[in-house]
Amino acid sequence: MASTALNLLSITLLLSILTNASGKDILRGDETIRDGETIVSANGEFELGFFRAGSSTNRYLGIWFKKMSYGTVVWVANRDRPLNNTSGMLRIDNKAILLLVDAALIWSANSSTFVKNPVAQLLDTGNLVFRDEQDGGSENFVWQSFDYPGDTMLPGMKFGKNLVTGRQWYYSSWKSVDDPSPGNFVHRMDTHGYPQLLLWKGSELQARTGPWVGNRFSGDPVPKANRIYLNEFFIEPREIYYAFHLFNTSSTRPATRLILDPNGNRQRLIWNDQNQEWRTYLTILVTDCDRSAPCGPYATCDVNSSPKCACLRGFKPKIPEKWEAADWRDGCVHINPLNCGHGDGFVKFSGVKLPDTRQSWYNLTMNLEECKSMCLKNCNCTACSNINVEKEGSGCLLWFGGLIGINGYTEDAQSIYVRMPASDLDESATDESNNSGLRRIIFISISVALTAMSALILLLLFMKRKLKRKVYSHFTGTSSSNGEENLELPLFDFRKIVNATTNFSHDNKIGEGGFGPVYKGMLEDGQLIAVKRLSDSSRQGIDEFKNEVSLIAKLQHRNLVSLLGYCIEDQERVLIYEYMPNGSLDSFIFDKGKRSLADWERYYSIINGVARGLLYLHQDSKLRIIHRDLKASNVLLDHDMNPKISDFGMARSFGGSQTEANTTRVVGTYGYMSPEYAIDGLFSTKSDVYSFGVLVLEILSGKRNRCFEHPDHNLNLLGHAWRCFSEDRLKDLLDGIILEPSNECEAFRDIQIGLLCVQEYPEDRPNMSSVVLMLNSKTALPNPKKPGFFTERKRHEKDYSSSKHILSSSNDYSITAISPR
Template sequence: MRNREWMQDLTIPMDYCDNYGVCGPYGSCSTATLPNCECLTGFEPKNPGELNQYSGGCRRVKALDCGLEEGFLKFSSMKLPDTENALFHSSMSLWECELACKGNCSCTAYANPNITTNGVGCLLWFGDLIDIREYPLNGQDLYVRLAASELLGFVASKRLNKKNRVLIVVISTSSAAALLFAVVYACKKKKKMPHMKVKETWYGLDKKNTSVQVEDVKELPFFSLHEILKATDDFSISNKIGEGGFGPVYKGILEDGREVAVKRLSETSQQGLDEFKNEVMYVAKLQHRNLVKLYGYCIRGNEMILIYEYMANKSLDTFLFDESKTSMLDWPCRFQIIHGMARAILYLHQDSRLQIIHRDLKAGNILLDADMSPKISDFGLARKFVGSDTFTKTKKVVGTYGYISPEYAVHGKFSIKSDVFSFGVLVLEIVSGKKNRGFSHQDHSDNLLGHAWRLYKENKSIELMSACLRDSFILSEVLRSIHVGLLCVQHHPEDRPTMLSVILMLISEGVLPEPKQPAFFTGESHREAPSVLSVDEYMITQVYAR
């Protein structure tokens, strides 16, 4: 034919049930019964009382409400429904398939279509189920979604359809809560299945095993645990590249050849679902050259896994505080890192569609790519805020010793100026190659901030610079960086500059304002100024030493 279309010339059904959709939506056809059509368990005829009551198909006895107690009835020995409104995922197990369907309110049924792969392969239906029939000898299992009240009613009255060998599969509240983000496979296949609509709200388990709502994760791909295990060689110790407060990090290679860093929540971690939610919801929406890119996530049972772009040079602290590697960071490289961090923090505070306070800026969370360009990572403790300088108070102080601002450590108050303080600490560490926490000097007991302040007051700031920079440093840039760092770590947040001012000061040659005494300064000549204010008796502090 010219139009290259098929024309139906003659059809010869083998039996009545071979006619397409003869029993309508949710109707099942069988040649062993009269009438040949009947409704699936949990459904009733749309046109009861009519001579052919199944001509319009069937409807639910109880409507779905997307509640956590909804579950599935297993129908055995069935021909699977028409797949026009179905999605196939080749690497999902039957368990993952169940989680995926449970997590999407539009999903009406699921099945494993490939009976030869020992449970691997997943079909999910969205909308009415059409063209179902019984195949007693070589049929397949079909799991159909029903309302919680309907399932409970079947249990109570024992009204099970024995002919279809129906088995109730109910996900309880606690196990259903473990379905965090289970259906973002749709995001992963979105381009191939444009008719798919993904629900934007999912549920997961918090540390108390209760349900927690997670919103708007449609932009981030979901990876199956099978894919992650294959990429990391079953979390081989040889692929482990680090460990943080969330858990161990492994290098992996995806099937498409991309190198990734796989961060896996450990059983002993102080973090959990809240931090996992932050990473997934925030990082997916943040796009900046100096922010690490999150490729996707995986969750199954107690496993919570995040998949990032791989950073060839790991984190800043692996170079900065290692005597054998610190010389690899010359001054141009360090100045580039300072600039990159500043631009990324400005983006978080002002230019992103979400205004974010990171709350855990530190050398270990600054990753370095193959070109030594910095990328801020780990948004598990991040918080959204409204306004340019709004303070928020919390009773749970989280973060890392040495980088936390005084108003946050003492009173639980944080703002964008908390991040500015942490940035200032980082600048002084980058210039000196020394950690703020644990810094020691033979002539005094100051920490790094106090030592930098002392040298500044004595007009000896250049002595703060690491000795390995003597052959590469630019004096004006080093002194300006130290000066800006001291402005950022001033005790009172209102005295600290914004990140926009920081960037302008770093690239300009104008006169800088005089810094005031830094927080946590312990110099003997300043004993009258308390290093830390008294702790609010109503505040519970929990600082992560990472």
């Protein structure tokens, strides 16, 4: 039926084309194309001109195949504004491609850019582009038809979203084979949570193809190896999109395309040159299991089963009476309730179509064990899986709330791990025990064979570490019997550091902190380093030095600065770090000249990077670490402006389930310290969250919390931000950020997240896992309560220099403000 319709369309199109008048692929400013005239791509792959669809008498401007499948239309310009006669004319000016009838504009490809030498060119990819003729060798297109798809996807086209401009590449069906105007069905990518493809019929969700899992979308059939095309999926800072490309780009390649037909079915067609017809390679039909998740949460749907809905193992119908009456919409619930923090685990379900990801979070670099660990630490997390199922799997995808839209599962490589209470894990363990005997025998055999070699290696490592502890104890005068100084860091020779910094030359000095001066250096192998040298006048001493070395040596994260080694010689105490060419964050956000150079994407990336670094410190590192001095000058920027948290001299580690502590020596920086820490000496992960919130508001406003001034009030930056939020004036807070209209909501959302982090009471503040989730999803946010230190202060001339130290005799209260590096 579909083949007959396509052939009919091709025949009517062939009859409608009279001549190929221009015989070329370019239309210039002094030329026109009238009905009956066409332009043809350089190698004759595609043709552009006027046609009529099927039995319709309306005329359309479109692109169709020429060399293969002559007349098969792939793009239509005036889909919803057909011409009722043959008086149409195509021409261009310096800003647009224009379709006119009797000087009346019917359709245009507008651009805001003025083009000096405009041309419209039809490429052999099927892409109609508008560009400057002088840019013939580049892809610097001012406009292209690939950005405005119809019902057809060709190789090289994108399906997804530009995160900077907000442009979406999506597909909409024809109304019928006789009418190319937008039909009832739209297929688009949803980027709330982990990206997935959704098929809509008007405002009604018809089907999910599911998220990308490494070689396909989760709801698509497992692809077989082919030599025709390659599927690809990209998650990039500026774009998220799917595309496919041909393996063979020669003129003899087989043609392939994806279409969304008027009935909402998605098909991949491949041209059979021998029979001169399109063959259906793959069809994805909309079934009863696709529409509106008919089985509800925690249930699977299988159209080949009766009944089609079934609860996952370990779950029962939420409302049994409705379930028995074939009303499955309320879904299922745990038979035994979850007990967060008391032995919850996971049960593996293989081969599922992954659930709806609109309430999900993802990380592309985590492994499965890290993913499970993160899920168990968040009581709202209900399931996890790898993102990429190929090979050994990679990436992390977490779900929050009920799992909706799971289709029937079979045994293949795709799996989801559903959170279960400890009481439901025994059965899974029993299932595994049948296969464990053989594995145990193999393991024991290998272990015996390697015992002698392992013992020798361990002995050598023990001797090496014992020697390092002895060296450390000798220079610090401390005992290493407890093993705390068992460091996996190089011990640098002081003479090498002297040579690297040209004897700590003033020309190489790049900053000064509470620890001491910081110098730029270069090792003999050419590696650039940053050298922190403990000064005689430093308010920090050997305890802070040991603390920083022992803590940061155990930390590895892309958003934490890397400690390369240390040096202890006589009275010298030196730390060697990776060099950060863009300096500290405060030198960037508080400098109006530098600040105006970055767009919103850069600021968002910095905020998100700092949040991920803190999340690692609080939850994912071997130790639970409270930084206690997070501020703009302690965030460094690498060559690509990626943020890295630094300066762990004041940090403290927690063990086990400890979440807070009290100190009689309060250290940190005024303006970033939470109320409970500054007043009572009580610090926890929530005190770091407060500092992060201050930092977010400083990044977005370009103003320091401390010393903030406003002509209308005497509030600090936090109070000003809360007032702007309460009065719906968030735009007043943003300063010097290159912000597109499409980014405003995201910027306002980040302000609200910052205010949630600086709420007065720690129990009101979110933890960092929730902050990261809020930054990377579109879930609704609660309204923030009053921030800490909100009271208006009396301002004095030259009050509170940012470099002052403030002491309190009541509790040995010391606050250190460190200058930028």
